[in-house]
Amino acid sequence: xxxxxxxxxxxxxKDMISIWNExxxxxxxxxxxxxxxxxxxxxxxESQSFTGVAVEEETDTVVGLYILHPNNVGRCGHISNASYxxxxxxxxxxxxxxxxxxxxxxxxxxxxxxxxxxxxxxxxTAALRLYKKLGFVQLGVIPGGFHMKDGSYQDIIPHYHTL
Numbered sequence: 001x002x003x004x005x006x007x008x009x010x011x012x013x014k015d016m017i018s019i020w021n022e023x024x025x026x027x028x029x030x031x032x033x034x035x036x037x038x039x040x041x042x043x044x045x046e047s048q049s050f051t052g053v054a055v056e057e058e059t060d061t062v063v064g065l066y067i068l069h070p071n072n073v074g075r076c077g078h079i080s081n082a083s084y085x086x087x088x089x090x091x092x093x094x095x096x097x098x099x100x101x102x103x104x105x106x107x108x109x110x111x112x113x114x115x116x117x118x119x120x121x122x123x124x125t126a127a128l129r130l131y132k133k134l135g136f137v138q139l140g141v142i143p144g145g146f147h148m149k150d151g152s153y154q155d156i157i158p159h160y161h162t163l
Contacts, residue, residue, distance in 0.1 A: 002057035003095055005102040008045055008065065012053050015062035017041040023085045027149020029124055030083065049080070050106050054095050063090040066099045068107055071116050079160075080112035084127075097130055104134075108163040115161045121146045122155040136161045 008016060021035045036044060045051040045067065054064035064086040071081035082103050086095045107115050120127055122141070136159040145156035 003063070003098050004055050004057055005052045005098060006055065008051045008053045010042070012062050013038060013042055013045070016045060016051075016053060016065050019062065019065055019085045019087050022088055029121055029127075030085075031119060031146070049110055052099065052102055052106065054086070054099055056090075063087050064095045064099055066103050068103055068110070070112075071118070078111070078113040080107045080110075080115050081118065082107070082115060091126075096126070097134070100130065100134060104161065104163065113163055115163060117159040119146060119156040120159055121148075122157055128157070131159050131161075134161070 017036045017038065020041070023030050024032050024035055027033075034040075048067040048069045050068040052066050052068070053062045055061065056063050064084065066082055066084045068080055068082045070077050071079040082100075084096055084099050084103075086099070104115060117131070117136070119142075120131065122128075139158040139160065142156045142158070144153035146154045148154055
């Protein structure tokens with residue numbers, strides 16, 4: 001299965017919203033609680049510094065996506081932040097790794113100097129393994145920093161990678 005990452009187009013919106021909302025509804029990784037519709041989704045994805053989609057080359061099917069944007073403003077505006085989503089039936093196929101590697105290059109190309117993740121949930125072991133493999137640095141642990149959909153609280157582990 002060949003995967004290409006490219007900038008999203010309007011024809012991708014329905015698939016992107018489906019993938020994004022799936023992660024939001026799972027309630028174990030993204031801080032968002034509101035689902036996107038076609039209008040809010042288009043507005044959201046267009047407002048990012050870059051929104052990339054992972055496309056399965058043979059079928060031209062969107063199987064994942066990422067958003068890249070500043071983590072802060074002004075004197076901290078050189079630090080970026082990103083979120084990744086992979087379609088549930090496509091997880092475990094290294095699509096997340098392809099997205100993160102593309103994002104690291106894109107962030108540098110845009111002019112960011114650091115990619116920072118504010119809230120990697122401690123139960124997201126696949127993401128934690130991937131970020132370690134790719135050289136991200138853990139900044140510590142924020143106890144109970146993420147409110148899970150089931151009502152429990154899990155630790156979050158901020159990370160960064162110098163670009």
